[in-house]
Amino acid sequence: EAQLVESGGGLVQSGGSLRLSCAASGFTFSSYWMSWVRQAPGKGLEWVANIKQDGSDKYYVDSVKGRFTISRDNAKNSLYLQMNSLRAEDTAVYYCARRVVGATKGGYFDYWGQGTLVTVSS
């Protein structure tokens, strides 16, 4: 079964940077779109970014465009999220998720990691 394990979260000052990682196993990583989804404390889910199988297409929610970069290393079965110019409102648990496309119109997230907490102090 697919497994996703995030790491790299922590406490960072406003304006700082952090790089999240997600280690994938149990499936052919290079065959799937991958995503990051976040959840602020006590709040709902918010999609953050998607990346295509070969890394050639990337999409971001408007609030992180120009500050966050999603990337992947298929040889290492790993997904990354480079977060720069962090703000207090970026404080959240960040989940790595596998995205399924083609079977439905728009796609969905079928496997999720346990999440890693990012806290941005002002």
Added chain:
Amino acid sequence: QSVLTQPPSVSGAPGQRVTISCTGGSSNIGAGYDVHWYQQLPGTAPKLLIFGNINRPSGVPDRFSGSKSGTSASLAITGLQAEDEADYYCQSYDNSLSGWMFGGGTKLTVL
């Protein structure tokens, strides 16, 4: 404020049936994009519950069912059990915002 609107909370007694609505618009559900549902138990990661409006992944009990009509979708849970107490989120794509959107979430309380 999400483009997909869910009731903040619903409740029901064990054994009862509850439904959770997800109301969108012409740029998401009404545009033909499919709706998916996730269950988030307290302190855990979300789990896929329904995909493609009506389909259950392997392992999800048939007490959970989904439907979609027009600009709305619904999740129904029959034979409520204490273990169903969780937050439930709908999700779809919005072509106006060019993003994958979640509803605000609904907290289910089993009385």
